Amino acid sequence: MLETYRKMVLINQFEQAMIRLFQDGRVPGFTHSCQGQEAVPVGVCTALQSTDRIGATHRGHGHILAKGANPRPMMAEILGKVDGYCRGMSGELHIVDSAVGVVGANGIVGAGIPIIAGAALADLLEGNGRVSVTFFGDGATSEGTFAETMNIAANWKLPMIFVCENNHYAEYSAAKDTVAGEIWRRSEAYGIPGVLVDGQVVGDVYEAAATAVERARSGAGPTLIEASTYRWHGHVYGEDALIGTYRYREAAEVKQMRAERDPIKLHREVCLGAGIGADELDGIDKAVRAEVDDAVEFALASPLPAPEQALEYLFA
Amino acid sequence: MLETYRKMVLINQFEQAMIRLFQDGRVPGFTHSCQGQEAVPVGVCTALQSTDRIGATHRGHGHILAKGANPRPMMAEILGKVDGYCRGMSGELHIVDSAVGVVGANGIVGAGIPIIAGAALADLLEGNGRVSVTFFGDGATSEGTFAETMNIAANWKLPMIFVCENNHYAEYSAAKDTVAGEIWRRSEAYGIPGVLVDGQVVGDVYEAAATAVERARSGAGPTLIEASTYRWHGHVYGEDALIGTYRYREAAEVKQMRAERDPIKLHREVCLGAGIGADELDGIDKAVRAEVDDAVEFALASPLPAPEQALEYLFA
Amino acid sequence: MAELTFLAALQLALREELARDPRVFLMGEDVQCGVFGVTNGLVDEFGPARIRNTPIAEAAMTGVGLGAAIAGARPIVEIEFSTMTYIAMDMIVNQAAKTRYMTAGQATAPMVIRTAICMGFNAGPQHADTPHALFAHSAGLHVAVPGSPRSARGLLKTAIRSDDPVVFFEHLSLGATKEEVPEEEELIPFGQALVRRPGDDVTVVAFGGALPPVLEAAERLAAEGVSIEIIDPQTIVPFDWDAVFASVRRTGRLVAVDDALPTCSMASEICATVAGECFESLKAAPVKVTRPDVPIPFSVPLEQHVLLSADKVVAAVARATGRSALATV
Amino acid sequence: MAELTFLAALQLALREELARDPRVFLMGEDVQCGVFGVTNGLVDEFGPARIRNTPIAEAAMTGVGLGAAIAGARPIVEIEFSTMTYIAMDMIVNQAAKTRYMTAGQATAPMVIRTAICMGFNAGPQHADTPHALFAHSAGLHVAVPGSPRSARGLLKTAIRSDDPVVFFEHLSLGATKEEVPEEEELIPFGQALVRRPGDDVTVVAFGGALPPVLEAAERLAAEGVSIEIIDPQTIVPFDWDAVFASVRRTGRLVAVDDALPTCSMASEICATVAGECFESLKAAPVKVTRPDVPIPFSVPLEQHVLLSADKVVAAVARATGRSALATV
Ligand SMILES: Cc1ncc(C[n+]2csc(CCOP(=O)(O)OP(=O)(O)O)c2C)c(N)n1
Ligand SMILES: Cc1ncc(C[n+]2csc(CCOP(=O)(O)OP(=O)(O)O)c2C)c(N)n1
Ligand SMILES: [Mg+2]
Numbered sequence A, B: 001m002l003e004t005y006r007k008m009v010l011i012n013q014f015e016q017a018m019i020r021l022f023q024d025g026r027v028p029g030f031t032h033s034c035q036g037q038e039a040v041p042v043g044v045c046t047a048l049q050s051t052d053r054i055g056a057t058h059r060g061h062g063h064i065l066a067k068g069a070n071p072r073p074m075m076a077e078i079l080g081k082v083d084g085y086c087r088g089m090s091g092e093l094h095i096v097d098s099a100v101g102v103v104g105a106n107g108i109v110g111a112g113i114p115i116i117a118g119a120a121l122a123d124l125l126e127g128n129g130r131v132s133v134t135f136f137g138d139g140a141t142s143e144g145t146f147a148e149t150m151n152i153a154a155n156w157k158l159p160m161i162f163v164c165e166n167n168h169y170a171e172y173s174a175a176k177d178t179v180a181g182e183i184w185r186r187s188e189a190y191g192i193p194g195v196l197v198d199g200q201v202v203g204d205v206y207e208a209a210a211t212a213v214e215r216a217r218s219g220a221g222p223t224l225i226e227a228s229t230y231r232w233h234g235h236v237y238g239e240d241a242l243i244g245t246y247r248y249r250e251a252a253e254v255k256q257m258r259a260e261r262d263p264i265k266l267h268r269e270v271c272l273g274a275g276i277g278a279d280e281l282d283g284i285d286k287a288v289r290a291e292v293d294d295a296v297e298f299a300l301a302s303p304l305p306a307p308e309q310a311l312e313y314l315f316a
Numbered sequence C, D: 001m002a003e004l005t006f007l008a009a010l011q012l013a014l015r016e017e018l019a020r021d022p023r024v025f026l027m028g029e030d031v032q033c034g035v036f037g038v039t040n041g042l043v044d045e046f047g048p049a050r051i052r053n054t055p056i057a058e059a060a061m062t063g064v065g066l067g068a069a070i071a072g073a074r075p076i077v078e079i080e081f082s083t084m085t086y087i088a089m090d091m092i093v094n095q096a097a098k099t100r101y102m103t104a105g106q107a108t109a110p111m112v113i114r115t116a117i118c119m120g121f122n123a124g125p126q127h128a129d130t131p132h133a134l135f136a137h138s139a140g141l142h143v144a145v146p147g148s149p150r151s152a153r154g155l156l157k158t159a160i161r162s163d164d165p166v167v168f169f170e171h172l173s174l175g176a177t178k179e180e181v182p183e184e185e186e187l188i189p190f191g192q193a194l195v196r197r198p199g200d201d202v203t204v205v206a207f208g209g210a211l212p213p214v215l216e217a218a219e220r221l222a223a224e225g226v227s228i229e230i231i232d233p234q235t236i237v238p239f240d241w242d243a244v245f246a247s248v249r250r251t252g253r254l255v256a257v258d259d260a261l262p263t264c265s266m267a268s269e270i271c272a273t274v275a276g277e278c279f280e281s282l283k284a285a286p287v288k289v290t291r292p293d294v295p296i297p298f299s300v301p302l303e304q305h306v307l308l309s310a311d312k313v314v315a316a317v318a319r320a321t322g323r324s325a326l327a328t329v
């Protein structure tokens, strides 16, 4: 329970630091913050073993940290530094740490879904008992790869879990306008159980994930979990610079969600209710802050890659 | 009821003639026979108006004839003749008669589904009241385009009907091995009604289609119809030359289906039961045979296109 | 004449054509918002039925566009980033491109597929390809790659009125570039090159996002007494070969610049065709300038290393006037 | 040595590699059946888990192959017809091709994508494309186009053992071609050209399905006293430029043959690169031979009109030895 709390705080603090760096003009390109959604990756990854696999999305910092990646090379990658996980080749959209079971992090919406199914297939063929999780957003459910992969995974009883992080928006469109029906019900017709959970309550996410992991590991096949969640920030941080005065959600909605549905606050209450002292939780906050500060320092100190490195790594 | 009978016989006779020509070595390439499935296109197209639209598949002769195409240029196209609907450019896979509302005939499994949705969108924008039908097989339901298009059609309440001709095989694979769950239930989660009908009973197909057409035309949106059917012949006619001794279905199954579930025989019984004389039905058979003979003659007499025609028609 | 940015010029073309022809409509992910500043605000003028947000489903959405085109509408399908055209590849090269051919003219596919090229913004390897060669290779498509605001507006209008499918690339690196654009309607015909700068010593063919470094190189070369003629084909299918041949026959030297990958690129096509048609006129080997054969990396020094630059163009022109080896600089 | 058909040689390579390495598996639509005679019977030897029939879903199936490759398996994904690679385009050029680059080598994509080219069988416009240029253009893929049974077997084995993704084209028109194939194991390295026929007057580069008409043309030309050297690169990425340059430097003349569409084709690439590197050696303009710029039509006279033929190759060689204009014959 404390580890869950720590991970959620880590994701949150990590991204706060990233945003400060972004505001300072130190982050090239865009940043896709997952603040507000911390409970989903943490709840899911808590149900996994370290050898299990995940695939992250474009909004993937939470996925990767929850799976156990090191904040130092993560932050370095975001800044495009040579000590980044991908040596600056990829940036925040595509951070991969193979060692902790991150199969890939995909900038193409929906593309990661079959790729993770493939990892699950390799594991099934090898009989190694691993489970794979594909994370994707509400928007990704409109891509054909989602349906194609459910059909395949159902046919082959792949040891995998489909986790939809429904934050109710895809870029600047509301899911209610582009995603027909209810996402968790999409799997039923393939014979895959579908469940809807409150993605702001890490315990609920964990419970659903644990059941699905058990099912997958036992050979019974995949599960679809829809976790209802919310993002505090824009599609990309500082989106107003791109979309000007266009508004796709109400400021009041964001405000209310932040006030009432912050997964970290909610989990803190649960911890306190379970008799854990506020001191202990504050101690975690502090330790995480130190860890993130260290990561920032590390990333800032890391050199940029040599330009010629651009010509490396294409072929084995 | 007689016109329904006539159309089914026409499709069947047309294909019998085509197969004879194929056996004589007069048909270039492959032929995909829809014999055994005649009730589905006829049942559906009987519920349509002439200005409504359809999209055909690679197994599309039935679709096109049911929509009212002329057997003469159809047969000429199959033989690659200049008087064919497409002047020999396309062959049996891709016969189009724009004048009777055939939007396209697609050789790429699943590709026709969104294209027909696009025709439905154009009609919706124009407000002309037309309805569009996309035909596709059980195998096509595994392609992402099927799911993507259901989502789009549901969101936009497109005036269209998804008709799955489930003949239980895709090439040399059984649907039970590659298509998870039940097809007609796939649409539910998008908020699209799904129905399962006996595709060998033309009246049942018609009823389901008429309801769906009514729904589409009234602005209530799409419907998915799964018609359970069966093909008498191989995936391509004479498939044994390709697949040798490999068997994907039992000869006994084919025999039984032909004996018990022939849609034309079944409909003939219905007609007789409704008091229509056998003479009258025989008369239709005979007239159709003459029409098909005429089409064959026309096609055989039509010249091959000039080779240089290959360089025409690319751009407007 | 009004001075407009590249993005504003594109919006002008859309607005004019949407206003002119009620069959024209725009569909794509977040087009009502206008992520890159091209389509924003149009929904207020033309309503959500014609400025149509779509689900994230590039294959089906392109198919929907095609079906609408066949049925008589004039769809403009926006595919957000150029790499997402891959998802719709079957719909573009195997469906739209072949519609007219396969039906012997019974059906046509008057649709425009607009897509943004996002290089130089540290968008990372999956968002930054320049796949125009893929569409140029596939018969049945027109391919437009405007290189300035006036071209953008004039070509997009022509694309929308074309009865054939057009793939239309919008280089975001040109987004803020400004140029005078005529107040009155201007349709720029496809297959008609522009001489962006006249010159005598070397013919340099370049288009789209390759133009700014080439124009910069021209200034620097001029200072050193080398005069290059910059030919912008504007559309790569159809291609204005006559303009290129005429220039090469005069200068005797060719540098083909394409901010794409080298193999089977338009730069290769131009070098091959000129070598074939103007062999006797060539005083030196044709020189090809492209990006090196790797994706676009993320980090600033890495991305800068692979992007085109005036330096690379200058080096290529030097080679074309000096020694005769072709190399992708 | 045993004389094998092209299809049997492909099957031999699959069988050998499946037997050698338990991580290798094959997946695709109806691979257990073996629609074109390559994979039939393998399921009896290796079982349905490793000879895996898939649903009709090329995008996801290619993605599944990629994920399996990243996770340590060695998948061979069969995409039935070459045009269906379009559906999987994102997975091939934007995912598999970039996996190693994007992860700075943390992940690799050791997968083979096999696909059949079906020209000359009246399969109609949607089943018959030759899209190898599209994959050659996109960085990060190896592209093999075997032109004979021995090449087919040796290249496919190398492809399966490669740690990089390989797109492997199987020309069905070569299906029944026979050649001696060594009994013992033979791995043919990528990027190593074969001199299919030595000669002195003209260098003719050709591969895959283009070889039969070129070989036939060579006989006819020999009878007329013209000796052509036929260079088969075997893989177009990597490409054995040295072999081509060396030959052209000797003959002074180039004909590049590609049974694909003309624009941005491998024929263009070869002409451009040779014009760049061997300009001083060239006695005449390089000549490019491709299909005309239209899809493959259905009817016999139409299809025959657009396919390569010995006649067209002979005419191109005549041009290369005579007058110096490039044209796609
Ligand atoms: C195939 C594809 N289409 C479009 C985009 C541009 N894009 C990036 S993120 C995004 C929205 C994704 O929404 P969702 O799946 O709900 O994830 P979220 O951003 O909400 O986490 C879009 C359209 C893309 N990256 N890939
Ligand atoms: C995208 C695509 N993949 C594969 C093929 C090859 N192919 C042609 S028909 C077919 C089976 C289609 O099955 P189904 O949809 O059930 O239609 P049926 O043939 O049974 O009418 C396949 C795999 C194709 N034409 N298109
Ligand atoms: Mg979302």
Ligand SMILES: [Mg+2]
Binding pocket: B137, B138, B139, B165, B166, B167, B168, B169, B170, B171
């Ligand atoms: Mg079927």
